[in-house]
Amino acid sequence: xxxxxxxxxxxxxxxxxxxxxxxxxxxxxxxxxxxxxxxxxxxxxxxxxxxxxxxxxxxxxxxxxxxxxxxxxxxxxxxxxxxxxxxxxxxxxxxxxxxxxxxxxxxxxxxxxxx
Amino acid sequence: xxxxxxxxxxxxxxxxxxxxxxxxxxxxxxxxxxxxxxxxxxxxxxxxxxxxxxxxxxxxxxxxxxxxxxxxxxxxxxxxxxxxxxxxxxxxxxxxxxxxxxxxxxxxxxxxxxx
Numbered sequence: 001x002x003x004x005x006x007x008x009x010x011x012x013x014x015x016x017x018x019x020x021x022x023x024x025x026x027x028x029x030x031x032x033x034x035x036x037x038x039x040x041x042x043x044x045x046x047x048x049x050x051x052x053x054x055x056x057x058x059x060x061x062x063x064x065x066x067x068x069x070x071x072x073x074x075x076x077x078x079x080x081x082x083x084x085x086x087x088x089x090x091x092x093x094x095x096x097x098x099x100x101x102x103x104x105x106x107x108x109x110x111x112x113x114x115x
Numbered sequence: 116x117x118x119x120x121x122x123x124x125x126x127x128x129x130x131x132x133x134x135x136x137x138x139x140x141x142x143x144x145x146x147x148x149x150x151x152x153x154x155x156x157x158x159x160x161x162x163x164x165x166x167x168x169x170x171x172x173x174x175x176x177x178x179x180x181x182x183x184x185x186x187x188x189x190x191x192x193x194x195x196x197x198x199x200x201x202x203x204x205x206x207x208x209x210x211x212x213x214x215x216x217x218x219x220x221x222x223x224x225x226x227x228x229x230x
Contacts, residue, residue, distance in 0.1 A: 097213050
């Protein structure tokens with residue numbers, strides 16, 4: 001895919017907490033991560049809210065979102081950083097920053113007490 | 116400097132909120148950023164807490180810390196992600212991920228209401 005994509009972000013939180021992500025880590029909504037359908041797991045992306053210019057850099061640890069027209073799903077923590085928790089959806093730009101796959105595999109970004 | 120450094124991280128928060136950072140942005144402790152003495156402003160670094168393996172990816176927006184033996188100062192938000200707010204200090208690894216300088220300059224990572 002292109003290095004930059006523009007689309008709609010949503011977020012996921014408590015309901016999915018403790019579930020295993022596609023990358024094998026345990027989902028922790030208090031940690032900044034994201035789900036994307038096609039980017040390699042472990043890619044680091046910068047997600048910019050085009051309304052307020054806030055951005056967050058997160059590893060893609062999970063697959064989704066599967067709703068048509070939805071580009072990326074952010075963890076609750078990342079959504080909070082963008083100030084989009086209340087609105088629920090935000091128009092964002094997603095830029096690939098680097099790969100951090102080996103990192104994600106060797107050190108899962110999860111709270112130890114959840115794994 | 117080397118692409119990877121190991122040292123002690125501290126964090127800064129409410130007392131510095133609203134102050135102008137070395138990169139020209141307004142410091143917002145609720146946003147994930149960092150201060151480092153020598154890395155180019157706008158560099159994105161992955162900061163890993165070596166005790167619990169949690170990591171956060173943040174842009175270097177500020178200069179400091181100036182206390183000897185201290186490697187990096189994290190915003191309160193980033194410290195929260197690493198679970199080091201209570202301990203105050205943490206032994207961390209800092210890896211350079213990429214440059215996001217042009218980005219930081221054009222879109223300051225600040226809450227609009229603070230700037």
